[in-house]
Amino acid sequence: MPKDNGIGASPKRREDVRFLTGRGQYTDDIKLKNQCQAMFVRSQVANGVIKSIDTSVAAGMPGVLAIFTGEDFTEVGGNPAGWLINSRDGEPMKEPKRPVLAHGKVRHVGDAYAAVIAETHEQALDAAEAIDADIDELPAVIDMADALANTDNLVHDEIETNQCFDWGWIEDNRAATDEAIKNAPHVTTLELVNNRLVPNAMETRASTGDYNPGTGDYTLYTTSQNPHLTRLLISAFVMGIPENKLTIIAPDVGGGFGSKIYHYGEEALVLAASKKLGRPVAWTATRSEAFLTDAHGRDHKTTIELATDKEGNFLAIRTSTLANVGAYLSNFSTVTPTFLHGTVISGNYTVPHIYVNLKAVFTNTAPVDAYRGAGRPEATYSVERVIDKCARELGMSPLEIRRKNFIKKEQFPFATAAGLEYDSGDYHALVDKLEEIADFKGFAARKAESASRGLLRGLGVNTYVEACGLAPSNLAGVLGARVGLFEAATVRVNATGNISVMTGSHSHGQGHETVFPQLVADMLGMSADDIDIVHGDTSKIPFGMGTYGSRSMSVGGSAIVKATEKIIDKASKIAAHMMEAGEGDIEFNDGVFSVTGTDKSVSFPEVAFKAYVPHDYPHDKLEPGLEETAFYDPANFTYPSGAYACEVEVDPETGKVTVCSMAAADDVGNVINPMIVEGQIQGGLGQGIGQALVENCVYNDDGQLLTGSYMDYTMPRADDLPFFTTDQTTLTPCTHNPLGAKGCGEAGAIGSPPTVINAVVDALSDLGVTHIDMPASPARVWAAIQAAS
């Protein structure tokens, strides 16, 4: 096996050659012949009744080809939620229709109620400005508690409530949990906010619809993390275009963080417009539109209680959460705050009793859905913050209380009270590793040195475990999923021995084109350079559930392994035929088939050639060709875990927090490409620090987005981040997938927000501060210091 590009090697990312030389091909780079432009007319108010829309002036303006309003889509379906969640009383969730264009009512600032198609972008914009809508503004439903209390003011009149569902997990555990908390010697309670975030992928959303009147085929070029899922949603739910008549092509995708999982109305509109005009119709979101209409992330308000005995042994955890789902249910919006959140409330710990209550609330804001980590950061933050508070109350060190309650290595597989079975992990070893890389011993001296400069230094630690590698379809089905969550791959060996791998895991920046060939190269004993990945085009790949939930390696990679195993199987048969040996006598090592106990051998390329030039084939026993497809459905989630430490300095005069260091010991299972894993971890840490310190999406009471541009929405920048100290060597392989890989895409973003806040609170603890909400902005930290002193 060529060690430089097999499993465990870190070849440079081959996709970067085109990205760094400007040769990437993003949706907006695709200019089809005769293409025209779509422009959306969006609501300026958060909640309002559409009285009338006068398009007559706009229709007569130069270059205008067509105008659509909600009226034009009353016959087509709504964009559905992917999971059906039932309330505690057994009632199914409320699922109001999400139309292509708003009809009757607008429900958030940015909600599109009309679209103009014109020859040029500027003409479309001019005409869009000339559309005169009479919209009766209603009071906006913004605050979640108000939304539940005040049913006079509704986001969706037809459901007569602003509550989507009231979910209990696990309802049968409720009484025992209440009892355990009632009788516990010590209960720590914490109210906290998991701040709302805007995903901010570097590439904004874009879609081009292309209907071919000659064949009746539709093609949609779009910014998607999962083209097949988009096809399924458009075909089966929204527009009824048969799947065989609809091709979705997501070319290079410039980031997503979840926001490009979902199907959006703009995609349906450009398809419908192209059908009507017989011309390609293109649209690219401005950054302002991205702020207003990409599905946002997080936005939970939680009360968490941790019950312990006097020695700090965990007895029970109870949480009560309001989760914002925005104005419409986006595709993963109902599973994210429920099963991706409630099931990991046990963290890395043995907690005998757990009960999670979560109410999902409609508000006049953009839809909220999965964003890097999706539910698990919210859970981790709540749990790791309350443990920190508890440790302080009990006078224990934050590491001591955690070590005391960790699930022990020998307890795996471990079934938690929150309904999951963790397959493997070694949390004590992770914390030991963290102690080694974070230099806890030197902290006191560093704190004193900071103090000499008038700065307060704090040390925060925490651990995390998450459930990813979405997902076992049978379990997902029981929990309400309306789709399966397997992955598909085809390995096509060409006659000349090189390989194309069709994968349903579509990259939006992760490096699939580099890392997937490493798997196949390793298994077939060939060079990764002779293997290419095909992805992002429903006409070229068998099927795919896409890239999210840290599933590409553990599920997508496993499908590739399965397909490659089938290739080896078939190639062995061909080799047996070529060497006139029994199939059972064939061995395959390092790209060479040999007959056991003889010196006969044939190479993999020779076998590939024979597969396509089957002159002397026993056609009754062997089919020509060498191409295999496998679908892989995981047996369980995977459970990456980690232990993080962070040191901050707080300037008490200004409230400014500086992150001085961040150490991360992660167990992501077996690592295929260490460089790419490192990049994923670092990116996640950056995003987590961003959430903890700077990012915040804010609507005012009228539902206007106050953070609608980079003038007010703070992205973490390089100088906000320290150099990271990372380690992925403390690993316990996943026990149920062929690679032993667990996933690394979301880990950093899940684990790090509580680390930062624990450090900030530690820095301020001498002043009496016990909690501070994210983001710990200078103004907020300063106010907390003032309030405490």
Next chain:
Amino acid sequence: MHNFDFEKPSTVADAVAALASEDAQALAGGQTLIPTLKQRLAAPSKLVSLTGIADLQGISHSDGVLTIGAATTHVEVAAGGYGSLSVLAGNIGDPAVRNRGTIGGSLANNDPSADYPAAVLATGATINTNARSIKADDFFDGIFTTALEEGEIITSVAFPIPEASCYEKFEQPASRFALVGVCVAKMAGGVRVAVTGASEEGVHRWREAETALNANFSADAIADLSVSADGLISDLHGTPKYRANLVKVLTARAVANC
């Protein structure tokens, strides 16, 4: 962006003439104006570029006065080694902004969070235009408003060189404009303290601090002063109280670092 005519004159006189037509507007670095046009918040009929006028370029130094042409970019000032003024210019925006944005554009725009106005007011600089010279104390007229008449062009800014000066900027986390910025300058005629970012009235002097610092130029001198939160800006990034605190903290730091 709406359509507009474009002129690039090479003399101030031609620029003044070009600006005489209705709805014409001067364009310098475009770092404020172009985004405004792109969002269709302004629709001038004509843009008159000032970047081709040699008289508006360059920096000269004589008789204790530093004169900066209005179309001089931030990056040129940053690279010039002019003490705290260069530091100030070097912390405006990002490299792209500094390579295009100009001192004249910044002053004409008078954004309440801009940096240059603090230095101009703290040093008591003079703003020269095609028609007259305006004292800093008379130039800034509340946020986004100045003493400039319609069509009047800033040609240069003359800074008397201070004995000592320091600009302390506390960045608004998202935009990295000044959440509050304080410029302290020890001038021949006494200490001047100018504050940007804080007030709903825009850049202003903190006279109590000036008095205290004239008596005793040390950070301690202002320890007993308090800054009223009345009339200070309230937004996502800071309450009036927080800004009042920053005014005092930054003034003390500026004095200490002078």
